[in-house]
Amino acid sequence: MKLICKLTIIFSVLGFIWSCESPDSLEPVAGVEGKLFIEGEWPDSIQAVALIVLSSLDPGNLAAGLVSYSTPMLSPSKKSEYFFQLEPGFYFIAGAGLTIDPGIFFAKIDSFMASGNLPIVVLDKTPHLQRAIQLEDQEVIEIDQTILFSE
Amino acid sequence: MKKVILISFLLSILSAQGSITGSVHRADNGEPLLGVNVLVQNTFMGTTTNIDGQFTIDQLNPGEYTLVISMIGFKKYVVRGIIVSDEISHIDIQLAQDVLSAPHVVVTASRQAQDVMELPVSMSVIGPRKIHDRAAVNLIEVMKFEPGISSVRGQLNIRGTSGYTLGVGDRSLLLIDGVPVLGSGAGNITWTMVPMSEIDHVEIIRSGGSALYGSSALGGVVNILTKNAPTKAETRFRFKSGMYSEPKYKQWQWRSQPGLFNYLDLTHSRPIGKHSAYVRFHKAKSDGYKRQGWTDANNITGKVKFNFGERYNASLFANYYADKTALASQWKNAANPFSAPSGEEDDYTEGTKLHLNGFFNMILSDKTFIKLKGSMYDVWWQNHSATNDNGIDEQKGYGEILISTTLGQSTQITAGLAGQTAKIRAGVYGDHSSLSMAAYIQAQQRIGKKLTLNTGARMETYFVDDEKLDESLAPQIALNFRMFDWLSFRSSVSSGFRVPAIAEMYTRSQLNIFKVEPNPDLIAERSQAGEVGMTVKLPGNKWLSDMTMDVVAFKSTFDQLIEANQNDKGIIHFENITDARISGLEVSLLGAMLNKSLLFSTAYTQLNPEEIDKDGNTIDTLAYRFRYTLVTTIGTRLMGVTATLENRYMSRIERVKLFQENAISGEDKRVPIHIWNASLGYDYRGWDFLFRVENMFQYYYTELERNMGEERHLSLTVSKKI
Numbered sequence: 001m002k003l004i005c006k007l008t009i010i011f012s013v014l015g016f017i018w019s020c021e022s023p024d025s026l027e028p029v030a031g032v033e034g035k036l037f038i039e040g041e042w043p044d045s046i047q048a049v050a051l052i053v054l055s056s057l058d059p060g061n062l063a064a065g066l067v068s069y070s071t072p073m074l075s076p077s078k079k080s081e082y083f084f085q086l087e088p089g090f091y092f093i094a095g096a097g098l099t100i101d102p103g104i105f106f107a108k109i110d111s112f113m114a115s116g117n118l119p120i121v122v123l124d125k126t127p128h129l130q131r132a133i134q135l136e137d138q139e140v141i142e143i144d145q146t147i148l149f150s151e
Numbered sequence: 152m153k154k155v156i157l158i159s160f161l162l163s164i165l166s167a168q169g170s171i172t173g174s175v176h177r178a179d180n181g182e183p184l185l186g187v188n189v190l191v192q193n194t195f196m197g198t199t200t201n202i203d204g205q206f207t208i209d210q211l212n213p214g215e216y217t218l219v220i221s222m223i224g225f226k227k228y229v230v231r232g233i234i235v236s237d238e239i240s241h242i243d244i245q246l247a248q249d250v251l252s253a254p255h256v257v258v259t260a261s262r263q264a265q266d267v268m269e270l271p272v273s274m275s276v277i278g279p280r281k282i283h284d285r286a287a288v289n290l291i292e293v294m295k296f297e298p299g300i301s302s303v304r305g306q307l308n309i310r311g312t313s314g315y316t317l318g319v320g321d322r323s324l325l326l327i328d329g330v331p332v333l334g335s336g337a338g339n340i341t342w343t344m345v346p347m348s349e350i351d352h353v354e355i356i357r358s359g360g361s362a363l364y365g366s367s368a369l370g371g372v373v374n375i376l377t378k379n380a381p382t383k384a385e386t387r388f389r390f391k392s393g394m395y396s397e398p399k400y401k402q403w404q405w406r407s408q409p410g411l412f413n414y415l416d417l418t419h420s421r422p423i424g425k426h427s428a429y430v431r432f433h434k435a436k437s438d439g440y441k442r443q444g445w446t447d448a449n450n451i452t453g454k455v456k457f458n459f460g461e462r463y464n465a466s467l468f469a470n471y472y473a474d475k476t477a478l479a480s481q482w483k484n485a486a487n488p489f490s491a492p493s494g495e496e497d498d499y500t501e502g503t504k505l506h507l508n509g510f511f512n513m514i515l516s517d518k519t520f521i522k523l524k525g526s527m528y529d530v531w532w533q534n535h536s537a538t539n540d541n542g543i544d545e546q547k548g549y550g551e552i553l554i555s556t557t558l559g560q561s562t563q564i565t566a567g568l569a570g571q572t573a574k575i576r577a578g579v580y581g582d583h584s585s586l587s588m589a590a591y592i593q594a595q596q597r598i599g600k601k602l603t604l605n606t607g608a609r610m611e612t613y614f615v616d617d618e619k620l621d622e623s624l625a626p627q628i629a630l631n632f633r634m635f636d637w638l639s640f641r642s643s644v645s646s647g648f649r650v651p652a653i654a655e656m657y658t659r660s661q662l663n664i665f666k667v668e669p670n671p672d673l674i675a676e677r678s679q680a681g682e683v684g685m686t687v688k689l690p691g692n693k694w695l696s697d698m699t700m701d702v703v704a705f706k707s708t709f710d711q712l713i714e715a716n717q718n719d720k721g722i723i724h725f726e727n728i729t730d731a732r733i734s735g736l737e738v739s740l741l742g743a744m745l746n747k748s749l750l751f752s753t754a755y756t757q758l759n760p761e762e763i764d765k766d767g768n769t770i771d772t773l774a775y776r777f778r779y780t781l782v783t784t785i786g787t788r789l790m791g792v793t794a795t796l797e798n799r800y801m802s803r804i805e806r807v808k809l810f811q812e813n814a815i816s817g818e819d820k821r822v823p824i825h826i827w828n829a830s831l832g833y834d835y836r837g838w839d840f841l842f843r844v845e846n847m848f849q850y851y852y853t854e855l856e857r858n859m860g861e862e863r864h865l866s867l868t869v870s871k872k873i
Contacts, residue, residue: 028402083484
């Protein structure tokens, strides 16, 4: 009788555990990753460079279409890696220069976004700039980007 | 519990003082028990049984005494009304096994031996069984199953006090055999150097402990009591070997071979005349579950216990630890969470730590004893990073004198002086020194038969670089009302403080876009804490027995809490920026079912961690705190096989600070934590086998942003005593 009780409890517990799903566990994400290269000398006005992801391409109002940004590369670095985690969909990727200290940019990003005036400039001399991509679920696209600064 | 008490009176050898002698045996098979603690209640006299289970306590003044006989794994036994005159009193005791295997007498809460039902503050006690059944190599992994305790990337949190402070400035104090082992520079705890195989038990004060233990005990105290060498020669070894599973998603897999880990403990102990000693070697080698997760460590530990007769004894403990460990600040990215960022693949740290501590006990009379403590801590640590090479070299010395005396039959007074000095040379801090001096007093008074009142205070003065930094007074008042043998209530109110660590005041560093700059103007943070709790022990019946339930509600407020904060220029400083309030509830329940063949324990913790303004209004949730935690363990022995199942649930961390969420995309990798562990053990002719799987369902989570939690791993542990 005691053995039956024990086995009943043990198998009940095991059954309960196996029935427990873990819907919150992290899963693979979709996004874009790659290397970012700088060619040419950094201009004095640019303190850091980042790639930005836009849902719509309107250079006059970047804040409206801004979806994500990469960790900024500090002057005078020449190479870094980036990754954007994105939901499946259609995006534009562009190179952008930060005209202020990146630390200040992140400390005040909420107020910059609210004002719609981002302290960044689109680096429109960059090859591969404003690349359009289509992302599927759990898909990671690898794209290397090069930003050309004028000599 | 079968018991036989025989009290006989024989002729006294001493004319003015008497003795108590006796023997202790197992109730189930009559074998003598070695190493049983025998204490004379309300005095400092006591001893342990020898290999034949016998003991003698001499030089007792004539009077009526109570003996408390206890040993982990057995039920406590109390013998009252022993008359000592000019004769020898003899008693024989038979101890029944305790299925819950937890210590009944603790020493940390008031620096005196106390029954767990008479504690004035909340305390968890981890006995050797909890460590053995988890084959644990890191104490935090065991402590996480206690109420109110969690960790964020190895940083201990007692009732959410610490959060995550970049690995510096812990708000919990670690003691080994009652002596602090904190590093003075970063103020952090090195858990990997704790000699797990030599732990007798661990006592954790979950409410603030500053009144007795000073700065760093703001959030609580972890006191590791190490084993004494047995009085016969023996050699023990434990070998744990296992492997990490590959990530279940192909996109995350990063190596072709499974990661392995091996841990070896080899201990030899023996008597040396009246004294005893052990030496232990520990080797740890792990590939880790992620790209930069490997470690390679060696640890040598030794302890000598000196017995200079009935009234004098001493202990010397030494621990040398050397390691090389991979250094990883974060994952490569969310698509490659087990890989390291480019350029950090070969980063590592190496270091050595030497910790010596010792004490000398002098029992001046059955009412008074003096304890001298001392310790020395030497740390060398070097960072080998492609971007940021620096190192730390520091030495710390600690000394303490404690006197404890009993006044009448009802009051015990403990007072002491302590001092600590440290010198540190570090690439990121510069060269600094610190000095602290403290005086403390604690009184424990019995009021009637049911009420115990503890009052105390500690005064401490700190100097950094020969300049006075702060002076703090931490008082405490605590009450225990033991209404019945099976029911007690407790309540305490205390103040606490923590002076800033050198690292918090002087760190200057830059990692990528994060700049950390010094803030030498930091001042001590202070707290006021209160709690009300209740412990109930229910005998039960054959279906449900040995039940212990503990319920406690607590509330702490913090002034000038030190946190790493980013200013509007993007520069990180440690600042006295936050006032905070943490309130909560802990409920724990443990017991046995089905004629004690099925054991269970569960602990629920609810926290309300708030950042508040000067008027007490809530501003935000404190970062890196779990609001809800539920841990459950169930175990059984069936046909010689021991089976254990564990579950740990922690709610999603609501706020982080290190890597702010992407405000634009809403990227957020924080999820609740659901971990299942299981183990199967078998004892075959003295060979102890334990198979264990942790995170059995491969649940993926982060405790700290951009740091994946531990992958599923399987292990087999074999241990043997020769």
